[in-house]
Every structure is written in structure tokens, then in C-alpha cells.
Amino acid sequence: MVDIQFVRENADLVQRKTKEKGYAVDVSKLLEVDVERRAQLTVTEELRARRNALTAEMKGARPTEEQIERGKQLKDEIVQKEATLSELEETYTQLLWQIPNITFDDVPLGGEEDSVEIKRVGDQPTGATDHLDFALARDWVDFERGAKVAGQKFYYLKGDLALLENAITQFALDFVIKKGFSFMTVPHMVNSRTAVGTGFAPRSSDQSDEYAIEGEDLSLIATAEMSLTGYHADEIIDEAKLPLLYAGLSPCYRKEAGAAGKHTRGLFRVHQFNKLEMYAFCLPEQSRQLHEMILNVEEELWQALGVPYHVVNIAAGDLGAPAAKKYDIEYWSPVDAKYRELTSCSNCTDFQARNLNIRVRRTDGTIEILHTLNGTAVSLARALVAIIEHYQTEGGTLEVPTVLRPYMSNKSQI
RNA sequence: GGAGGGAUCGCCUAGUGGUCUAUGGCGCCGCCUUGGAAAGGCGGUUUGCGGGCAACUGCAUCGAGGGUUCGAAUCCCUCUCCCUCCGCCA
Numbered sequence: 001m002v003d004i005q006f007v008r009e010n011a012d013l014v015q016r017k018t019k020e021k022g023y024a025v026d027v028s029k030l031l032e033v034d035v036e037r038r039a040q041l042t043v044t045e046e047l048r049a050r051r052n053a054l055t056a057e058m059k060g061a062r063p064t065e066e067q068i069e070r071g072k073q074l075k076d077e078i079v080q081k082e083a084t085l086s087e088l089e090e091t092y093t094q095l096l097w098q099i100p101n102i103t104f105d106d107v108p109l110g111g112e113e114d115s116v117e118i119k120r121v122g123d124q125p126t127g128a129t130d131h132l133d134f135a136l137a138r139d140w141v142d143f144e145r146g147a148k149v150a151g152q153k154f155y156y157l158k159g160d161l162a163l164l165e166n167a168i169t170q171f172a173l174d175f176v177i178k179k180g181f182s183f184m185t186v187p188h189m190v191n192s193r194t195a196v197g198t199g200f201a202p203r204s205s206d207q208s209d210e211y212a213i214e215g216e217d218l219s220l221i222a223t224a225e226m227s228l229t230g231y232h233a234d235e236i237i238d239e240a241k242l243p244l245l246y247a248g249l250s251p252c253y254r255k256e257a258g259a260a261g262k263h264t265r266g267l268f269r270v271h272q273f274n275k276l277e278m279y280a281f282c283l284p285e286q287s288r289q290l291h292e293m294i295l296n297v298e299e300e301l302w303q304a305l306g307v308p309y310h311v312v313n314i315a316a317g318d319l320g321a322p323a324a325k326k327y328d329i330e331y332w333s334p335v336d337a338k339y340r341e342l343t344s345c346s347n348c349t350d351f352q353a354r355n356l357n358i359r360v361r362r363t364d365g366t367i368e369i370l371h372t373l374n375g376t377a378v379s380l381a382r383a384l385v386a387i388i389e390h391y392q393t394e395g396g397t398l399e400v401p402t403v404l405r406p407y408m409s410n411k412s413q414i
Numbered sequence: 415g416g417a418g419g420g421a422u423c424g425c426c427u428a429g430u431g432g433u434c435u436a437u438g439g440c441g442c443c444g445c446c447u448u449g450g451a452a453a454g455g456c457g458g459u460u461u462g463c464g465g466g467c468a469a470c471u472g473c474a475u476c477g478a479g480g481g482u483u484c485g486a487a488u489c490c491c492u493c494u495c496c497c498u499c500c501g502c503c504a
Contacts, residue, residue: 045473055485059432071484
């Protein structure tokens with residue numbers, strides 16, 4: 001959620017930014033409820049103060065009938081006021097949680113088409129075999145049996161392709177560790193507080209892209225970002241320890257509801273894939289720079305893998321609620337002759353951190369909400385698509401990118 | 415999955431209905447003392463939301479939520495997590 005203090009002081013700005021992101025939220029209604037709620041809170045607190053005073057008065061001696069009678073009356077009033085208060089709180093919270101994170105001013109306005117290319121690296125070759133046809137011909141992937149065993153969009157990776165996935169993972173892992181990220185494996189399920197707090201599940205309603213475990217307060221993670229964000233929930237971290245850089249490896253589970261019509265062939269959009277995610281907890285004043293740093297790591301990594309790409313500054317209307325700004329790296333697809341999403345890198349500022357109560361204690365003792373960022377190092381299924389499209393040879397084999405060879409028994413071809 | 419025991423302000427800890435506006439110790443901060451330090455003494459030290467220029471002050475917070483009561487850290491219920499034992503098991 002956003003900072004209510006900020007909303008109070010910048011109502012017009014918040015309303016505008018919210019609209020730009022495509023959210024229909026009545027900010028003035030929220031502020032109205034906020035005022036009511038605070039007034040009710042004051043009244044309730046005064047009554048509680050009177051109750052406390054009465055209790056103090058009764059200390060030591062046996063309470064008189066008159067005192068108990070006064071206490072009973074106070075209690076009734078308090079119960080009444082508290083009921084009204086909690087109703088107001090609920091309305092208030094509901095409205096507040098509808099407001100998405102405030103975008104930075106360098107985020108382009110508009111929808112998906114309005115995202116801005118800010119950089120292009122590599123050339124734009126065309127004419128390659130589709131990754132699925134290529135992989136099927138080598139018996140590297142089996143969607144039919146995936147469907148038999150689990151359902152549509154589940155798959156087996158086999159043989160050298162499975163080994164290649166492993167090699168990419170190892171390479172990327174070594175790469176980000178050198179960049180200062182601490183590796184960790186993470187829970188593959190999270191509770192609803194974490195799912196909601198990270199912005200992946202709505203606060204009330206089961207409309208979610210996550211797979212929920214029936215009868216449990218658990219969902220399969222859609223990304224390690226969820227587990228990584230929750231890692232420091234309810235903690236106050238000393239300023240000197242920031243930024244904290246983590247890299248989490250996990251499978252990602254997505255229902256991909258509503259993905260019909262989008263590019264869905266083969267491994268590009270599936271229900272389950274592995275991903276190595278970079279994550280940062282940092283001081284508010286560090287997050288802009290760290291965002292660029294994480295993007296830079298992504299770029300270096302994909303340059304090392306030799307895949308042409310461009311970087312896109314995602315437009316406001318295409319941003320998720322938690323992000324203040326997001327860069328996507330899209331690789332050039334020689335099959336489709338266009339750029340396709342490969343990685344993503346978001347600055348969520350204090351939005352997720354406020355939800356999950358993650359704070360920093362400054363050296364002067366003050367406490368504030370810290371900032372969080374996340375960025376894909378490699379999303380393995382898509383990485384395989386990109387590499388198959390770019391490294392196929394005329395002989396029908398796949399050249400192994402140079403940097404991956406040490407992780408592939410030094411093979412140059414598979 | 416079963417049985418039992420736990421969860422208190424950074425850490426340890428006292429606390430079975432009003433003297434808890436939560437004890438004591440450790441750590442930390444400030445002051446006194448000192449040539450300087452240590453020891454010692456005095457004071458302070460959870461977090462959140464309010465009021466006040468400030469000194470200061472109100473409410474909440476003893477794992478979470480609900481209940482009983484004039485009054486709950488304390489009693490009751492539900493849940494979460496931790497420990498021990500049993501069962502199961504990579």
C-alpha cells in the first residue's frame with residue numbers, strides 16, 4: 001500500500017497517477033473515510049482513557065458499586081464506538097489497498113504500446129526454426145506427456161536441453177554471485193499475507209493467478225520475489241547492513257489465466273518454469289541507482305550469452321500495482337521478427353515493504369520503511385527459447401554459447 | 415498425524431485477575447565521578463497511531479484473533495510458531 005500521509009498531502013497527484021496506471025480509485029472518498037476514521041479513533045481513545053483512569057482509581061481498595069456501575073456504562077460505550085471504528089477501518093483499508101504504487105515521473109504514460117525503447121544491443125537476424133519444432137525434432141521436450149501427467153502447458157525437458165537449462169542456471173548463479181548477490185533457495189509456497197503483501201494476490205477475493213493449496217493458507221509462488229520479499233517481513237534492519245542483495249532460485253507457478261491469444265506456443269508461456277531472481281532491500285535514496293545496477297547486471301548477463309535485445313521502460317498503464325518503474329529486457333526473436341519479453345526489473349520503492357512491515361533503523365535512530373527491488377537474472381524456459389532461436393546451426397544441432405561450455409562438459413555443440 | 419511443554423520491551427528473565435503506568439540482569443545511550451579510563455552512582459532504552467513549539471502527553475502493543483470481567487500478560491476458546499517424545503519419512 002501507499003503512504004496515507006503522502007496521499008493526504010498529495011491527493012491530486014495520487015489521483016492522477018492512479019488513473020495513469022489504469023486503476024479506478026476514488027482518492028477523495030478514501031480521504032473522507034480517513035477523516036471519519038481518525039475522528040472516531042480520537043473519540044474511542046478518549047473513552048478508553050476514561051476507563052483506564054477509572055481502573056487506576058479502583059486500585060488498592062475494593063471497588064464500590066458506583067464505580068462498577070460507571071465501568072459498565074463506559075464499557076458499553078467503548079464496545080459501541082469500537083464497532084463503528086472497525087467498520088471504518090475496514091472501508092479505509094480496502095480503499096487504501098486499491099491505490100497502486102506511485103510511478104516515477106520518468107515512466108512513460110499510456111498502455112503497452114507506449115512503453116519506450118531506451119536501448120538496443122545486437123542485430124536483428126531473421127529466419128530461424130521455431131524453438132518448439134527444433135526441440136521436438138531433437139526429442140528435447142515433451143508436452144504431450146506433460147499434459148498426460150499434469151495438464152496443458154506442462155512439459156518435460158529432456159536430454160541435452162535439460163542439461164543446457166542446468167548450465168544456464170549455474171552460469172547465471174556464478175554471474176550474480178560475482179555481482180554481490182547472496183544465493184538462497186526459498187520456500188515454493190507462501191501464505192496469503194505474503195502473497196497479498198507482495199501484490200500478487202488481491203486482498204479480498206480468490207481471483208488470483210496463483211495456484212492455491214486447498215484447505216491451507218498457502219499458494220505456490222509465481223516467482224521467488226514473493227518468498228524473498230517476505231524474508232525480512234516485520235524486521236527492522238540497521239542502515240549499515242543495506243543494501244541487502246539476494247538471489248533466489250525457484251520454480252515459478254502461474255495459472256496464466258487470461259493469457260489466451262498471447263504468444264503461447266511451446267516454452268514461451270507455461271504453467272511452471274525455473275527462474276533465478278535478483279532481489280534488493282535498500283535505503284529509499286539508494287533504490288533509483290540500484291534499479292539501474294540490477295538492470296545492468298541483467299544486460300551484462302545477456303550480452304555474455306550473446307542474445308540481441310533491447311531495453312524497454314514500461315509505460316504506466318502496463319505496470320503492476322507494486323512497481324514505481326519497470327524495465328523489461330526483450331530479446332530479438334528471429335522467428336517472429338520482433339522483440340519478446342525475457343526479463344523484468346522493478347523498483348517497488350516502499351510499496352511492498354510497507355505491506356510487509358520491513359523497515360530500516362537509521363544511524364541516528366529514526367525508523368522508516370525501506371525500498372525493495374527485483375529483477376530477473378534468467379527465466380529458464382524463456383532463456384532456452386532465446387538460445388535455441390539464436391544458436392541453431394544449419395546441420396540441425398545447437399551451438400553451445402561460449403560462456404556455457406564450462407557448464408556443459410565443454411561441448412561446443414549439442 | 416498423536417501426546418505434552420512453551421512464546422513477555424535487542425538478549426536472558428520475574429510475573430495465576432486490580433500494587434503491572436510489566437520485574438530484575440545483560441547490552442546500549444546520556445549524565446555524575448576521573449587527568450583519562452575502568453569500577454561505581456543516577457537516569458534513559460519496544461513499536462505504531464495521535465496531541466503539543468517544546469518540556470511533555472493520550473491510546474494501543476506481553477505470538478495472532480476472539481471471549482469472560484468494572485478491570486486481563488494473568489482466566490476461557492480458536493489459530494500460528496517453537497521445544498520434547500511417539501508415529502512416518504527423502
